[in-house]
Amino acid sequence: GIQVEQSPPDLILQEGANSTLRCNFSDSVNNLQWFHQNPWGQLINLFYIPSGTKQNGRLSATTVATERYSLLYISSSQTTDSGVYFCAVEWASGTYKYIFGTGTRLKVLA
């Protein structure tokens, strides 16, 4: 099956710092989403980005499907950015369900 790996697994930043989170996948995908899971467990949509680049405020994402990776950029981080970031891919082969990556746990210090 497809493997979805995220790096780094853990990240600690000072407020105001920038960061890049990476999602690698081992096979062709139809779609990719980035989510932020807050401390209460809620999964919040960040981006639906099968290819190209999108921006939303301090966050932006880039997916290069042909090279099988996606990047999530967080600029000027805030304490409210803390939580776990997941990428999820819709695998192009087999059944069409989203497979989640291993997650990046981010902690932003004040």
Place this chain on the structure above:
Amino acid sequence: KAGVTQTPRYLIKTRGQQVTLSCSPISGHRSVSWYQQTPGQGLQFLFEYFSETQRNKGNFPGRFSGRQFSNSRSEMNVSTLELGDSALYLCASSLQVRASPLHFGNGTRLTVT
């Protein structure tokens, strides 16, 4: 537009019991999928329903089952609960089965004692 609603938010059950969780999708969304999240296994796909039919199923034992009603609301059932079933159960809805972003509810946290 209301989001995905899951009930109940918290549940405590005893080994051997069964449990039913409910999920109401975003209005107009016809696909509902379920995920189990545990610290050790991460987020794992359980099953997906579209137009009252199960379209996909993950690698879970038959104790885990689900259904979807004509109004797209979905329920999942776990019978003969085991301690390892303690987890956050997340429901997501989407417009279609393919090429459609997922929108998650707040989850149901199940504790089995």
